[in-house]
Amino acid sequence: MALISLQTVFIAFFGIAAIGFGIWVFRTSSMMRSALALLFSQTALGAMFLAMQAEFLGVLQIMMMATEMSIMAIFMVMFMMDPGGLGAMEMSHQKRLSILAGVAGALATAGIALFTQWGVVVTSAPAAAEQTRALGTELLGRSMLIFETAGVTILTAMIAATAVALPTLQRKRNA
Amino acid sequence: MNTLVIVLSLLAGAYLVAVLEAWLATGRFRLAAPAWAAVALLGRESIVPRTPDRIFFETAPVLLLIAALLAAAVLPLSPSMVMANLATGALFVNAALAYVLVALLMAGWGSDSAYALVGGWRFLGQVIAYSMLIVMPITAVAMRAESLLTTDIVSSQEAVWNILYQPIGFVLFFVASMAVAFLPPFDLPIAVGDLAGGVEAEYTGVRLAVFRLGRMVLVITLAAATTVFYLGGWMGPVLPPWAWSAIKILAVSAAMLLGGYTLPRIREAHLLAWCWKLGIPLALINLFIVGVMVLIWP
Numbered sequence: 482m483a484l485i486s487l488q489t490v491f492i493a494f495f496g497i498a499a500i501g502f503g504i505w506v507f508r509t510s511s512m513m514r515s516a517l518a519l520l521f522s523q524t525a526l527g528a529m530f531l532a533m534q535a536e537f538l539g540v541l542q543i544m545m546m547a548t549e550m551s552i553m554a555i556f557m558v559m560f561m562m563d564p565g566g567l568g569a570m571e572m573s574h575q576k577r578l579s580i581l582a583g584v585a586g587a588l589a590t591a592g593i594a595l596f597t598q599w600g601v602v603v604t605s606a607p608a609a610a611e612q613t614r615a616l617g618t619e620l621l622g623r624s625m626l627i628f629e630t631a632g633v634t635i636l637t638a639m640i641a642a643t644a645v646a647l648p649t650l651q652r653k654r655n656a
Numbered sequence: 657m658n659t660l661v662i663v664l665s666l667l668a669g670a671y672l673v674a675v676l677e678a679w680l681a682t683g684r685f686r687l688a689a690p691a692w693a694a695v696a697l698l699g700r701e702s703i704v705p706r707t708p709d710r711i712f713f714e715t716a717p718v719l720l721l722i723a724a725l726l727a728a729a730v731l732p733l734s735p736s737m738v739m740a741n742l743a744t745g746a747l748f749v750n751a752a753l754a755y756v757l758v759a760l761l762m763a764g765w766g767s768d769s770a771y772a773l774v775g776g777w778r779f780l781g782q783v784i785a786y787s788m789l790i791v792m793p794i795t796a797v798a799m800r801a802e803s804l805l806t807t808d809i810v811s812s813q814e815a816v817w818n819i820l821y822q823p824i825g826f827v828l829f830f831v832a833s834m835a836v837a838f839l840p841p842f843d844l845p846i847a848v849g850d851l852a853g854g855v856e857a858e859y860t861g862v863r864l865a866v867f868r869l870g871r872m873v874l875v876i877t878l879a880a881a882t883t884v885f886y887l888g889g890w891m892g893p894v895l896p897p898w899a900w901s902a903i904k905i906l907a908v909s910a911a912m913l914l915g916g917y918t919l920p921r922i923r924e925a926h927l928l929a930w931c932w933k934l935g936i937p938l939a940l941i942n943l944f945i946v947g948v949m950v951l952i953w954p
C-alpha cells in the first residue's frame with residue numbers, strides 16, 4: 482500500500498511538472514526557452530512512464546524528445562522574426578477560440594478517462610525485460626502494418642523535403 | 657556503496673584523462689597539472705556575461721555532468737559493480753547521451769555571445785551526423801546479446817569479443833563516441849582556433865571547472881560504453897574483473913584522445929557527408945552481417 486501511494490506521488494509530481502513546463506512554453510517570448518520548456522515537459526511525461534513502471538517507453542520518450550525538441554528549436558529560431566523574444570512579442574493569438582478549444586479538449590480527455598470501461602486493470606506490471614519483449618512482438622505482429630506505413634510515410638516526406646531543398650538545375654545555371 | 661565506488665572511480669578516471677590531455681597539449685607529463693588547473697579555476701572570479709539567459713547559462717555545465725554520470729550509471733565495472741542494472745540499459749545510455757546536446761545548446765544560447773551560439777548550433781549539426789552511428793551499432797550489440805541489459809551484453813562476449821565479432825560496428829561506435837565527447841578532430845563546438853572556445857568561451861571560474869569536469873567524465877563514460885559493448889567488459893585472465901574494466905577503459909580513453917590529436921579539425925559539412933554517405937550504409941551492413949551471424953554462430 483505504501484509503495485502504491487509513493488508511486489502515485491511520483492506520477493502526480495511528474496504530471497504537474499509536465500503541465501507546468503507546458504504552460505511555460507507559452508509564457509515565454511524566447512523561442513529557445515519555449516522549445517526547451519516543451520522538451521522538459523515531454524521529459525516529465527517520460528518520467529511519468531517510468532513511475533508507472535513502463536521502463537522501455539519511458540526511456541524511449543526521454544531519449545527521443547531530447548534530439549527532436551532541440552532540432553525543433555533551431556527551426557523556431559530560424560522562422561521567427563524575434564527568436565530571442567526581446568521585442569516583447571505576443572506569443573498567442575485567436576485567444577477566445579484557443580481557450581474554448583483547450584477547455585473542450587481537456588473535458589473530452591477527462592471524460593474518456595473517467596467513463597471508458599477499461600476492463601481489468603493489472604495490479605502488478607510485468608518485469609521490464611518482459612515488457613520490452615512484448616512490445617517487440619507487438620511491433621512485429623499485429624501493429625506492424627501501422628508502424629511500417631507511418632515509417633515509410635515519414636521517409637517519403639524526408640526525401641521529398643530534401644529534394645525540394647536541393648538547388649534545381651535551372652537555379653544552378655543562373656548562379 | 658556501489659554508487660560511491662563507481663562515482664569515485666569515474667572522477668579518478670576523469671582526472672587521468674585530464675592529465676593525458678594536458679600532456680598532449682603541452683608535451684610535458686605532469687601528474688598534478690589538472691589539480692593546479694582546477695585550483696586556479698576555482699579561485700578565479702566566475703564572470704557572468706552581459707544579458708545572459710541566466711537559467712540556461714547556469715544549468716548547462718551541471719546538465720553536461722549529470723548526463724555523463726547518468727550514462728555511466730548503467731555501465732558495469734564488474735558483474736556486481738553497477739549502479740543500476742536496468743532492463744533497458746543499452747537504450748538508457750543513448751537517452752542520457754542525448755542530453756549532452758541539450759547542455760551544449762543551452763550553453764551556446766545562454767551565453768549571449770556569437771561564438772558560443774555558433775558552437776551550440778554546430779553541435780546540433782554534429783548530432784545529426786553521429787547519432788545514427790551510436791544507435792545502430794548498439795542495436796547490433798543488443799541483437800547478439802538478445803538483451804538490453806549491459807551485464808548480459810558483456811556475458812554474450814564470453815566466446816568472442818564484439819570487437820572481433822562485429823568490427824565494423826566497433827569502428828563506427830568508436831569514431832561516433834569521439835564526436836559525442838567533441839574530441840579532436842570533432843571539436844567543432846569548442847573549436848579553439850576559429851571559435852575561441854565556442855560554447856565554453858563565456859564560461860570562467862567554477863562554472864568552467866564544472867563544464868570541463870563534465871566533459872572529462874563524458875570521455876570516461878564513452879570509453880566505458882565502448883569497453884562494455886565491444887571489449888568484453890570486465891573479462892580477462894588473472895586480474896580481478898574491476899581491474900580489467902579499469903585497464904580497458906583507460907586504454908580506450910587514451911586511444912580516443914591520441915587518435916584525433918594529430919588530425920586537422922573536420923568541417924561540419926564534411927562530417928555530415930561522411931557520416932550519412934559512408935557511416936550509415938556501413939552501419940546497416942553491420943546490422944545485416946550481425947543478423948546473419950547470430951543465426952549461424954551466436
